[in-house]
Amino acid sequence: MQKGLLDSHSIRDDFPILKRKIRGKNAFIYLDNAATTQKPLAVINSISDYYTNVNSNIHRAVYEVAEESTRAYERTREKVARFINAKHVEEIIFTRNTTESINLLSYSWGRKNIKKGDKILITELEHHSNIVPWQVLAKETGCRVCYLNVNDNGYLELDNFFQELEGGDVKLISISHMSNVLGTIVPLRNIIEAAHERRIPVIVDGAQSVPHMRVDVQDLDCDFLAFSAHKMLGPTGVGVLYGKRELLESMDPFMGGGDMIKEVFKDYTRYNDIPYKFEAGTPNIADVIGFGVAIDYLENIGMEAIRQHEIDLTSYALESLASVPQLKVYGPTAARDRGGVISFNIGDIHPHDLATIMNDHGIAIRSGHHCAQVLMQRLSVSATSRASFYIYNTKDEIDKLINVLNEARRIFRI
Protein backbone atom coordinates (compact mmCIF):
# COMPACT_ATOMS: atom_id res chain seq x y z
CA MET A 1 0.00 0.00 0.00
CA GLN A 2 1.28 3.48 -0.87
CA LYS A 3 1.81 5.94 1.94
CA GLY A 4 -1.28 7.91 2.86
CA LEU A 5 -3.63 5.54 1.08
CA LEU A 6 -6.35 3.76 2.93
CA ASP A 7 -7.09 0.09 2.47
CA SER A 8 -10.71 0.00 1.36
CA HIS A 9 -10.70 -3.81 1.23
CA SER A 10 -9.97 -4.19 4.93
CA ILE A 11 -12.25 -1.26 5.79
CA ARG A 12 -15.13 -3.13 4.13
CA ASP A 13 -14.95 -5.77 6.86
CA ASP A 14 -16.15 -3.18 9.36
CA PHE A 15 -19.40 -2.58 7.44
CA PRO A 16 -21.84 -5.47 7.89
CA ILE A 17 -24.30 -4.21 5.25
CA LEU A 18 -21.66 -4.55 2.52
CA LYS A 19 -21.83 -8.31 2.99
CA ARG A 20 -25.50 -8.56 2.07
CA LYS A 21 -26.66 -9.76 -1.31
CA ILE A 22 -29.13 -8.12 -3.65
CA ARG A 23 -31.72 -10.41 -5.22
CA GLY A 24 -30.10 -13.31 -3.45
CA LYS A 25 -26.90 -13.37 -5.46
CA ASN A 26 -25.37 -10.01 -6.34
CA ALA A 27 -22.83 -8.27 -4.14
CA PHE A 28 -24.19 -4.98 -2.84
CA ILE A 29 -22.33 -2.15 -4.56
CA TYR A 30 -23.24 1.00 -2.73
CA LEU A 31 -22.59 4.15 -4.75
CA ASP A 32 -25.06 6.51 -3.11
CA ASN A 33 -22.82 7.96 -0.45
CA ALA A 34 -23.74 11.56 -1.16
CA ALA A 35 -27.24 10.66 0.07
CA THR A 36 -26.10 8.79 3.16
CA THR A 37 -23.16 6.57 4.06
CA GLN A 38 -23.15 3.11 5.57
CA LYS A 39 -22.30 2.61 9.24
CA PRO A 40 -19.38 0.66 10.68
CA LEU A 41 -20.12 -1.96 13.30
CA ALA A 42 -18.51 0.19 16.02
CA VAL A 43 -21.13 2.90 15.43
CA ILE A 44 -24.00 0.41 15.33
CA ASN A 45 -22.80 -1.24 18.53
CA SER A 46 -22.34 2.06 20.35
CA ILE A 47 -26.03 2.85 19.93
CA SER A 48 -27.09 -0.54 21.20
CA ASP A 49 -24.59 -0.21 24.08
CA TYR A 50 -26.03 3.16 25.02
CA TYR A 51 -29.57 1.81 25.32
CA THR A 52 -28.33 -1.34 27.05
CA ASN A 53 -26.10 0.28 29.65
CA VAL A 54 -26.27 4.06 29.82
CA ASN A 55 -29.78 5.15 28.86
CA SER A 56 -30.95 8.18 30.86
CA ASN A 57 -31.76 11.79 30.15
CA ILE A 58 -28.87 14.21 30.11
CA HIS A 59 -27.83 17.41 31.87
CA ARG A 60 -29.89 17.58 35.06
CA ALA A 61 -30.13 14.26 36.84
CA VAL A 62 -27.43 13.59 39.46
CA TYR A 63 -27.34 9.80 39.49
CA GLU A 64 -24.38 7.90 38.08
CA VAL A 65 -25.94 6.61 34.89
CA ALA A 66 -27.20 10.05 33.89
CA GLU A 67 -23.78 11.52 34.52
CA GLU A 68 -22.29 8.93 32.21
CA SER A 69 -24.88 9.68 29.59
CA THR A 70 -24.25 13.44 29.83
CA ARG A 71 -20.53 12.90 29.65
CA ALA A 72 -20.79 10.71 26.55
CA TYR A 73 -23.08 13.22 24.82
CA GLU A 74 -20.79 16.15 25.61
CA ARG A 75 -17.73 14.16 24.60
CA THR A 76 -19.09 14.04 21.05
CA ARG A 77 -19.39 17.83 21.12
CA GLU A 78 -15.71 18.01 22.02
CA LYS A 79 -14.85 15.56 19.23
CA VAL A 80 -16.79 17.59 16.68
CA ALA A 81 -15.10 20.79 17.83
CA ARG A 82 -11.70 19.16 17.40
CA PHE A 83 -12.70 17.59 14.08
CA ILE A 84 -13.48 20.94 12.44
CA ASN A 85 -10.98 22.86 14.62
CA ALA A 86 -13.55 25.11 16.29
CA LYS A 87 -12.01 27.54 18.77
CA HIS A 88 -14.57 26.78 21.48
CA VAL A 89 -16.60 23.68 22.28
CA GLU A 90 -19.74 25.73 22.85
CA GLU A 91 -19.67 26.76 19.20
CA ILE A 92 -21.01 23.29 18.33
CA ILE A 93 -24.80 22.91 18.33
CA PHE A 94 -26.51 19.60 17.71
CA THR A 95 -29.51 19.68 15.38
CA ARG A 96 -31.33 16.96 13.44
CA ASN A 97 -29.50 17.49 10.16
CA THR A 98 -27.96 20.07 7.82
CA THR A 99 -31.43 21.19 6.79
CA GLU A 100 -32.38 22.01 10.37
CA SER A 101 -29.07 23.81 10.93
CA ILE A 102 -29.74 26.10 7.98
CA ASN A 103 -33.35 26.63 8.99
CA LEU A 104 -32.16 27.55 12.47
CA LEU A 105 -29.96 30.25 10.93
CA SER A 106 -32.69 31.50 8.64
CA TYR A 107 -35.03 31.78 11.62
CA SER A 108 -32.74 32.99 14.37
CA TRP A 109 -30.08 34.98 12.53
CA GLY A 110 -32.11 35.88 9.45
CA ARG A 111 -35.18 37.27 11.14
CA LYS A 112 -33.07 39.50 13.34
CA ASN A 113 -30.64 40.80 10.76
CA ILE A 114 -32.33 40.71 7.35
CA LYS A 115 -34.83 43.30 6.22
CA LYS A 116 -36.74 44.36 3.15
CA GLY A 117 -34.53 45.07 0.16
CA ASP A 118 -31.54 43.16 1.52
CA LYS A 119 -29.94 40.49 -0.65
CA ILE A 120 -29.07 36.97 0.39
CA LEU A 121 -26.52 35.53 -1.97
CA ILE A 122 -26.53 31.79 -2.71
CA THR A 123 -25.49 29.84 -5.82
CA GLU A 124 -27.02 27.73 -8.55
CA LEU A 125 -25.19 24.75 -7.02
CA GLU A 126 -27.26 24.68 -3.86
CA HIS A 127 -29.26 21.79 -2.47
CA HIS A 128 -32.89 22.68 -1.75
CA SER A 129 -31.97 22.85 1.94
CA ASN A 130 -29.90 25.95 1.19
CA ILE A 131 -32.53 27.53 -1.07
CA VAL A 132 -35.95 27.04 0.46
CA PRO A 133 -35.17 28.38 3.99
CA TRP A 134 -34.03 31.64 2.36
CA GLN A 135 -37.12 31.81 0.16
CA VAL A 136 -39.22 31.42 3.30
CA LEU A 137 -37.28 34.28 4.92
CA ALA A 138 -37.67 36.38 1.75
CA LYS A 139 -41.41 35.89 1.85
CA GLU A 140 -41.49 37.03 5.45
CA THR A 141 -39.11 39.99 5.25
CA GLY A 142 -39.23 41.13 1.62
CA CYS A 143 -35.52 40.44 1.11
CA ARG A 144 -34.27 38.97 -2.16
CA VAL A 145 -32.51 35.68 -2.81
CA CYS A 146 -29.87 36.05 -5.54
CA TYR A 147 -27.81 33.37 -7.25
CA LEU A 148 -24.19 33.16 -8.26
CA ASN A 149 -24.06 31.49 -11.65
CA VAL A 150 -22.43 28.20 -12.51
CA ASN A 151 -20.62 27.94 -15.85
CA ASP A 152 -20.93 25.07 -18.31
CA ASN A 153 -18.02 23.24 -16.67
CA GLY A 154 -19.66 23.28 -13.27
CA TYR A 155 -17.51 26.01 -11.71
CA LEU A 156 -18.88 29.13 -10.03
CA GLU A 157 -18.60 32.38 -11.98
CA LEU A 158 -16.57 34.41 -9.50
CA ASP A 159 -16.61 37.64 -11.56
CA ASN A 160 -20.32 37.60 -11.00
CA PHE A 161 -19.66 37.29 -7.25
CA PHE A 162 -17.46 40.37 -7.00
CA GLN A 163 -19.99 42.38 -9.00
CA GLU A 164 -22.74 41.34 -6.61
CA LEU A 165 -20.66 42.43 -3.62
CA GLU A 166 -20.07 45.87 -5.15
CA GLY A 167 -23.81 46.53 -5.06
CA GLY A 168 -23.78 46.86 -1.26
CA ASP A 169 -27.14 45.15 -0.71
CA VAL A 170 -25.75 41.71 0.08
CA LYS A 171 -26.22 41.05 3.79
CA LEU A 172 -25.58 37.32 3.91
CA ILE A 173 -23.88 34.66 1.83
CA SER A 174 -24.88 31.04 2.20
CA ILE A 175 -22.92 28.69 0.04
CA SER A 176 -22.26 25.03 -0.50
CA HIS A 177 -18.67 23.88 0.01
CA MET A 178 -19.12 20.95 -2.35
CA SER A 179 -21.92 20.38 -4.85
CA ASN A 180 -23.97 17.26 -4.14
CA VAL A 181 -24.56 16.88 -7.89
CA LEU A 182 -21.38 17.96 -9.68
CA GLY A 183 -18.91 17.46 -6.86
CA THR A 184 -17.51 20.95 -7.53
CA ILE A 185 -15.41 22.19 -4.62
CA VAL A 186 -16.08 25.88 -4.14
CA PRO A 187 -13.06 28.17 -3.48
CA LEU A 188 -14.42 29.34 -0.15
CA ARG A 189 -11.37 31.19 1.13
CA ASN A 190 -11.52 33.88 -1.58
CA ILE A 191 -15.25 34.23 -1.16
CA ILE A 192 -15.13 34.49 2.62
CA GLU A 193 -12.24 36.94 2.59
CA ALA A 194 -14.03 39.23 0.15
CA ALA A 195 -17.27 38.94 2.10
CA HIS A 196 -15.59 39.80 5.39
CA GLU A 197 -14.00 42.89 3.89
CA ARG A 198 -17.58 44.09 3.59
CA ARG A 199 -18.63 42.64 6.96
CA ILE A 200 -20.95 40.11 5.32
CA PRO A 201 -21.25 36.83 7.26
CA VAL A 202 -20.86 33.55 5.37
CA ILE A 203 -22.72 30.32 6.05
CA VAL A 204 -21.12 27.19 4.63
CA ASP A 205 -23.20 24.14 3.76
CA GLY A 206 -20.65 21.46 4.49
CA ALA A 207 -22.95 18.46 4.11
CA GLN A 208 -20.83 17.10 1.25
CA SER A 209 -17.39 18.44 2.19
CA VAL A 210 -16.98 17.76 5.92
CA PRO A 211 -17.33 13.94 5.49
CA HIS A 212 -14.76 13.81 2.70
CA MET A 213 -11.98 16.30 3.36
CA ARG A 214 -10.36 18.21 6.20
CA VAL A 215 -12.50 21.27 6.91
CA ASP A 216 -10.98 23.74 9.35
CA VAL A 217 -13.39 26.49 10.39
CA GLN A 218 -10.67 28.74 11.77
CA ASP A 219 -8.61 28.40 8.62
CA LEU A 220 -11.66 29.06 6.40
CA ASP A 221 -12.87 31.74 8.80
CA CYS A 222 -16.49 30.92 7.91
CA ASP A 223 -19.09 32.28 10.31
CA PHE A 224 -21.30 29.22 10.28
CA LEU A 225 -20.92 25.65 9.08
CA ALA A 226 -23.73 23.09 8.77
CA PHE A 227 -23.34 19.34 8.21
CA SER A 228 -24.94 15.96 8.95
CA ALA A 229 -23.67 12.95 10.88
CA HIS A 230 -25.32 10.38 8.62
CA LYS A 231 -23.23 11.38 5.61
CA MET A 232 -20.04 10.61 7.57
CA LEU A 233 -20.64 7.10 8.97
CA GLY A 234 -22.83 8.38 11.81
CA PRO A 235 -26.50 7.72 12.53
CA THR A 236 -29.39 9.61 10.97
CA GLY A 237 -31.07 12.29 13.04
CA VAL A 238 -27.96 14.21 14.07
CA GLY A 239 -26.77 17.40 12.45
CA VAL A 240 -24.26 20.03 13.46
CA LEU A 241 -24.36 23.76 13.37
CA TYR A 242 -21.04 25.44 14.03
CA GLY A 243 -21.17 29.20 14.62
CA LYS A 244 -18.68 31.76 15.85
CA ARG A 245 -19.35 32.31 19.52
CA GLU A 246 -20.20 35.99 19.38
CA LEU A 247 -22.65 35.41 16.53
CA LEU A 248 -24.42 32.55 18.30
CA GLU A 249 -24.59 34.61 21.48
CA SER A 250 -26.24 37.48 19.64
CA MET A 251 -28.97 35.25 18.20
CA ASP A 252 -32.38 34.49 19.69
CA PRO A 253 -33.39 30.85 20.25
CA PHE A 254 -34.81 28.72 17.45
CA MET A 255 -37.18 26.70 19.63
CA GLY A 256 -38.29 27.19 23.18
CA GLY A 257 -38.62 24.47 25.79
CA GLY A 258 -36.63 22.40 28.22
CA ASP A 259 -32.86 22.60 28.48
CA MET A 260 -32.58 25.93 26.66
CA ILE A 261 -33.49 27.98 29.74
CA LYS A 262 -31.82 29.30 32.87
CA GLU A 263 -34.93 30.49 34.63
CA VAL A 264 -38.57 30.52 33.63
CA PHE A 265 -41.14 32.86 35.17
CA LYS A 266 -44.79 33.39 34.36
CA ASP A 267 -44.08 36.23 31.97
CA TYR A 268 -40.48 35.82 30.85
CA THR A 269 -37.57 33.45 30.52
CA ARG A 270 -33.84 33.83 30.83
CA TYR A 271 -32.27 31.71 28.15
CA ASN A 272 -29.43 29.32 28.72
CA ASP A 273 -25.91 29.96 27.41
CA ILE A 274 -24.78 28.58 24.07
CA PRO A 275 -24.84 25.85 22.89
CA TYR A 276 -27.80 24.84 25.11
CA LYS A 277 -29.82 27.90 24.10
CA PHE A 278 -30.25 26.20 20.73
CA GLU A 279 -30.90 22.66 21.94
CA ALA A 280 -34.45 22.75 23.26
CA GLY A 281 -35.94 19.48 24.47
CA THR A 282 -34.36 16.07 24.91
CA PRO A 283 -31.88 15.68 22.06
CA ASN A 284 -31.02 12.57 20.09
CA ILE A 285 -28.63 11.35 22.81
CA ALA A 286 -27.95 7.83 21.53
CA ASP A 287 -27.21 8.95 18.00
CA VAL A 288 -25.04 11.86 19.09
CA ILE A 289 -22.97 9.32 21.03
CA GLY A 290 -22.88 7.09 17.94
CA PHE A 291 -21.71 10.08 15.92
CA GLY A 292 -18.76 10.44 18.29
CA VAL A 293 -17.71 6.89 17.44
CA ALA A 294 -18.04 7.69 13.71
CA ILE A 295 -15.69 10.65 14.14
CA ASP A 296 -13.18 8.41 15.93
CA TYR A 297 -13.38 6.01 13.01
CA LEU A 298 -12.73 8.77 10.46
CA GLU A 299 -9.89 10.30 12.50
CA ASN A 300 -8.31 6.91 12.78
CA ILE A 301 -8.14 6.64 8.98
CA GLY A 302 -7.27 10.30 8.55
CA MET A 303 -9.16 12.84 6.47
CA GLU A 304 -6.17 13.40 4.18
CA ALA A 305 -6.08 9.68 3.32
CA ILE A 306 -9.83 9.73 2.71
CA ARG A 307 -9.54 12.68 0.36
CA GLN A 308 -6.67 11.04 -1.51
CA HIS A 309 -8.63 7.77 -1.84
CA GLU A 310 -11.57 9.65 -3.31
CA ILE A 311 -9.39 11.60 -5.73
CA ASP A 312 -7.95 8.29 -6.93
CA LEU A 313 -11.37 6.66 -7.29
CA THR A 314 -12.85 9.72 -8.99
CA SER A 315 -9.97 9.99 -11.49
CA TYR A 316 -10.34 6.32 -12.26
CA ALA A 317 -14.12 6.62 -12.65
CA LEU A 318 -13.88 9.72 -14.87
CA GLU A 319 -11.37 7.94 -17.10
CA SER A 320 -13.50 4.80 -17.30
CA LEU A 321 -16.72 6.72 -17.96
CA ALA A 322 -15.03 8.55 -20.84
CA SER A 323 -14.74 5.19 -22.61
CA VAL A 324 -18.51 4.59 -22.60
CA PRO A 325 -20.16 5.73 -25.85
CA GLN A 326 -22.90 8.38 -25.57
CA LEU A 327 -22.11 9.08 -21.95
CA LYS A 328 -21.94 12.67 -20.73
CA VAL A 329 -20.41 13.60 -17.37
CA TYR A 330 -21.43 16.88 -15.75
CA GLY A 331 -19.12 19.10 -13.74
CA PRO A 332 -15.36 19.62 -13.45
CA THR A 333 -13.15 17.14 -15.29
CA ALA A 334 -10.21 17.49 -12.88
CA ALA A 335 -10.58 15.17 -9.88
CA ARG A 336 -8.71 17.65 -7.65
CA ASP A 337 -11.45 20.24 -8.20
CA ARG A 338 -14.24 17.95 -7.16
CA GLY A 339 -15.33 15.44 -4.58
CA GLY A 340 -16.23 11.83 -5.25
CA VAL A 341 -19.62 12.65 -6.71
CA ILE A 342 -20.19 12.08 -10.42
CA SER A 343 -23.38 12.95 -12.28
CA PHE A 344 -23.94 11.70 -15.79
CA ASN A 345 -26.44 10.80 -18.47
CA ILE A 346 -26.18 8.19 -21.19
CA GLY A 347 -27.94 8.45 -24.55
CA ASP A 348 -31.70 8.74 -24.19
CA ILE A 349 -31.80 6.38 -21.19
CA HIS A 350 -33.63 8.15 -18.39
CA PRO A 351 -31.74 8.02 -15.06
CA HIS A 352 -34.60 6.14 -13.41
CA ASP A 353 -34.47 3.45 -16.03
CA LEU A 354 -30.71 3.25 -15.64
CA ALA A 355 -31.05 2.96 -11.84
CA THR A 356 -33.50 0.09 -12.32
CA ILE A 357 -31.04 -1.74 -14.55
CA MET A 358 -28.22 -1.05 -12.07
CA ASN A 359 -30.34 -2.47 -9.27
CA ASP A 360 -30.65 -5.74 -11.17
CA HIS A 361 -26.90 -6.05 -10.70
CA GLY A 362 -26.82 -5.01 -7.05
CA ILE A 363 -25.57 -1.51 -7.80
CA ALA A 364 -27.16 1.37 -5.86
CA ILE A 365 -26.86 4.66 -7.71
CA ARG A 366 -29.03 7.72 -7.39
CA SER A 367 -31.26 9.07 -10.14
CA GLY A 368 -33.34 12.20 -10.29
CA HIS A 369 -32.84 15.88 -9.48
CA HIS A 370 -30.86 15.25 -6.26
CA CYS A 371 -32.77 18.00 -4.45
CA ALA A 372 -31.06 20.51 -6.73
CA GLN A 373 -33.70 21.53 -9.25
CA VAL A 374 -32.19 24.99 -9.75
CA LEU A 375 -28.97 23.33 -10.89
CA MET A 376 -30.93 20.89 -13.10
CA GLN A 377 -32.56 23.89 -14.78
CA ARG A 378 -29.12 25.45 -15.27
CA LEU A 379 -27.85 22.22 -16.86
CA SER A 380 -31.06 21.97 -18.95
CA VAL A 381 -31.74 18.42 -17.78
CA SER A 382 -34.65 17.05 -15.79
CA ALA A 383 -32.55 14.44 -14.04
CA THR A 384 -29.11 12.84 -13.89
CA SER A 385 -27.67 9.58 -12.66
CA ARG A 386 -25.22 9.97 -9.82
CA ALA A 387 -22.53 7.71 -8.42
CA SER A 388 -20.85 8.86 -5.21
CA PHE A 389 -17.99 7.20 -3.36
CA TYR A 390 -16.65 6.73 0.13
CA ILE A 391 -13.90 4.95 2.03
CA TYR A 392 -15.16 1.43 1.32
CA ASN A 393 -15.57 1.76 -2.44
CA THR A 394 -13.08 0.12 -4.76
CA LYS A 395 -11.95 0.30 -8.38
CA ASP A 396 -13.50 -3.15 -8.90
CA GLU A 397 -16.88 -1.64 -8.11
CA ILE A 398 -16.31 1.11 -10.66
CA ASP A 399 -15.43 -1.57 -13.22
CA LYS A 400 -18.78 -3.24 -12.49
CA LEU A 401 -20.56 0.09 -12.87
CA ILE A 402 -18.98 0.46 -16.32
CA ASN A 403 -19.98 -3.10 -17.28
CA VAL A 404 -23.60 -2.46 -16.36
CA LEU A 405 -23.59 0.87 -18.22
CA ASN A 406 -22.70 -1.12 -21.32
CA GLU A 407 -25.40 -3.65 -20.44
CA ALA A 408 -27.90 -0.77 -20.28
CA ARG A 409 -26.78 0.33 -23.75
CA ARG A 410 -27.53 -3.17 -24.99
CA ILE A 411 -30.99 -3.23 -23.38
CA PHE A 412 -31.85 0.20 -24.77
CA ARG A 413 -30.21 -0.59 -28.11
CA ILE A 414 -28.01 2.47 -28.18
Place this chain on the structure above:
Amino acid sequence: MSDDIYREIILDHYRNPRNKGKLAEADVSVHDSNPLCGDEIDMHLKIESNTVQDVKFEGRGCAISQASASMLTEMVMGKDLEFIKGLKKEDILENIGLTNLGPARIKCALLSLKVLKVGMINYYANRDPVSAEKIKGESQIY
Protein backbone atom coordinates in the same frame (compact mmCIF):
# COMPACT_ATOMS: atom_id res chain seq x y z
CA MET B 1 -35.29 -8.22 -14.61
CA SER B 2 -34.62 -5.26 -16.86
CA ASP B 3 -34.80 -7.23 -20.07
CA ASP B 4 -38.41 -8.03 -19.19
CA ILE B 5 -39.22 -4.42 -18.41
CA TYR B 6 -37.55 -2.75 -21.35
CA ARG B 7 -39.12 -4.86 -24.06
CA GLU B 8 -39.30 -3.68 -27.65
CA ILE B 9 -42.84 -2.35 -27.24
CA ILE B 10 -41.91 -0.15 -24.25
CA LEU B 11 -38.86 1.24 -26.03
CA ASP B 12 -40.94 1.80 -29.17
CA HIS B 13 -43.60 3.82 -27.31
CA TYR B 14 -40.84 5.68 -25.42
CA ARG B 15 -39.04 6.70 -28.60
CA ASN B 16 -42.08 7.01 -30.87
CA PRO B 17 -44.88 8.11 -28.57
CA ARG B 18 -48.40 7.94 -30.00
CA ASN B 19 -50.80 10.83 -29.65
CA LYS B 20 -48.15 13.16 -28.33
CA GLY B 21 -48.71 16.90 -28.42
CA LYS B 22 -51.21 19.60 -27.59
CA LEU B 23 -54.90 19.51 -28.42
CA ALA B 24 -56.68 22.61 -29.71
CA GLU B 25 -59.86 23.29 -27.76
CA ALA B 26 -59.47 20.45 -25.34
CA ASP B 27 -62.36 19.96 -22.93
CA VAL B 28 -60.02 18.70 -20.25
CA SER B 29 -56.33 19.44 -19.68
CA VAL B 30 -54.54 18.16 -16.62
CA HIS B 31 -50.92 18.24 -15.52
CA ASP B 32 -49.24 16.24 -12.81
CA SER B 33 -45.74 15.20 -11.87
CA ASN B 34 -44.07 12.62 -9.75
CA PRO B 35 -41.90 14.60 -7.31
CA LEU B 36 -39.80 11.53 -6.60
CA CYS B 37 -38.64 11.12 -10.17
CA GLY B 38 -39.56 14.34 -11.86
CA ASP B 39 -41.72 12.50 -14.41
CA GLU B 40 -44.27 14.88 -15.91
CA ILE B 41 -47.47 14.20 -17.83
CA ASP B 42 -50.10 16.49 -19.36
CA MET B 43 -53.26 14.90 -20.72
CA HIS B 44 -55.62 16.69 -23.10
CA LEU B 45 -59.04 15.29 -23.96
CA LYS B 46 -61.71 16.28 -26.44
CA ILE B 47 -65.01 14.87 -25.30
CA GLU B 48 -68.30 14.68 -27.23
CA SER B 49 -71.44 12.72 -26.33
CA ASN B 50 -69.63 11.13 -23.40
CA THR B 51 -66.98 9.75 -25.73
CA VAL B 52 -63.28 10.53 -26.09
CA GLN B 53 -63.13 12.13 -29.54
CA ASP B 54 -59.44 12.85 -29.27
CA VAL B 55 -56.68 12.52 -26.72
CA LYS B 56 -53.12 13.78 -26.63
CA PHE B 57 -50.39 13.81 -24.03
CA GLU B 58 -47.26 15.79 -23.35
CA GLY B 59 -44.58 14.74 -20.96
CA ARG B 60 -41.04 13.97 -20.06
CA GLY B 61 -39.54 11.33 -17.87
CA CYS B 62 -38.48 7.73 -17.81
CA ALA B 63 -39.32 5.10 -20.42
CA ILE B 64 -41.94 3.50 -18.18
CA SER B 65 -43.90 6.70 -17.51
CA GLN B 66 -43.78 7.91 -21.11
CA ALA B 67 -44.55 4.54 -22.73
CA SER B 68 -47.36 4.00 -20.27
CA ALA B 69 -48.88 7.39 -21.16
CA SER B 70 -48.56 6.70 -24.88
CA MET B 71 -50.22 3.30 -24.52
CA LEU B 72 -52.95 4.76 -22.32
CA THR B 73 -53.92 7.27 -25.02
CA GLU B 74 -54.33 4.40 -27.47
CA MET B 75 -56.36 2.53 -24.90
CA VAL B 76 -58.91 5.31 -24.31
CA MET B 77 -59.16 6.84 -27.80
CA GLY B 78 -62.79 6.69 -28.98
CA LYS B 79 -63.93 5.05 -25.76
CA ASP B 80 -66.95 5.86 -23.65
CA LEU B 81 -66.22 7.82 -20.44
CA GLU B 82 -67.65 4.91 -18.45
CA PHE B 83 -64.67 2.91 -19.69
CA ILE B 84 -62.23 5.47 -18.25
CA LYS B 85 -64.16 5.66 -14.99
CA GLY B 86 -63.84 1.92 -14.64
CA LEU B 87 -60.10 1.74 -15.41
CA LYS B 88 -58.08 0.24 -12.59
CA LYS B 89 -54.34 0.26 -12.02
CA GLU B 90 -54.21 -3.46 -12.79
CA ASP B 91 -55.66 -2.73 -16.25
CA ILE B 92 -52.81 -0.33 -16.96
CA LEU B 93 -50.06 -2.59 -15.68
CA GLU B 94 -51.47 -5.46 -17.69
CA ASN B 95 -51.85 -3.30 -20.78
CA ILE B 96 -48.17 -2.31 -20.68
CA GLY B 97 -47.13 -5.79 -19.62
CA LEU B 98 -45.42 -4.72 -16.39
CA THR B 99 -47.06 -6.51 -13.50
CA ASN B 100 -43.86 -6.99 -11.50
CA LEU B 101 -42.76 -3.43 -10.81
CA GLY B 102 -41.48 -2.44 -7.38
CA PRO B 103 -43.14 0.30 -5.31
CA ALA B 104 -40.90 3.09 -6.64
CA ARG B 105 -41.32 2.32 -10.33
CA ILE B 106 -45.02 1.50 -10.19
CA LYS B 107 -45.66 5.22 -9.71
CA CYS B 108 -43.97 5.88 -13.03
CA ALA B 109 -46.29 3.42 -14.75
CA LEU B 110 -49.42 4.84 -13.13
CA LEU B 111 -48.77 8.58 -13.40
CA SER B 112 -50.70 8.89 -16.68
CA LEU B 113 -53.71 7.04 -15.25
CA LYS B 114 -53.66 9.36 -12.24
CA VAL B 115 -53.65 12.38 -14.57
CA LEU B 116 -56.48 10.89 -16.61
CA LYS B 117 -58.58 10.24 -13.51
CA VAL B 118 -58.03 13.81 -12.30
CA GLY B 119 -59.11 14.88 -15.77
CA MET B 120 -62.35 12.94 -15.34
CA ILE B 121 -62.92 14.48 -11.89
CA ASN B 122 -62.41 17.96 -13.33
CA TYR B 123 -64.67 17.20 -16.28
CA TYR B 124 -67.53 16.07 -14.07
CA ALA B 125 -66.95 18.66 -11.32
CA ASN B 126 -69.44 21.15 -12.82
CA ARG B 127 -71.54 18.81 -14.94
CA ASP B 128 -72.23 16.10 -12.42
CA PRO B 129 -70.67 16.67 -8.97
CA VAL B 130 -71.94 13.33 -7.65
CA SER B 131 -70.08 11.42 -10.34
CA ALA B 132 -67.00 13.57 -9.72
CA GLU B 133 -67.01 12.62 -6.03
CA LYS B 134 -67.55 9.00 -6.92
CA ILE B 135 -64.56 8.93 -9.29
CA LYS B 136 -62.49 10.69 -6.65
CA GLY B 137 -63.38 8.03 -4.12
CA GLU B 138 -62.57 5.19 -6.47
CA SER B 139 -59.36 6.65 -7.91
CA GLN B 140 -56.91 5.95 -5.13
CA ILE B 141 -54.50 4.48 -7.59
CA TYR B 142 -51.27 4.79 -5.61
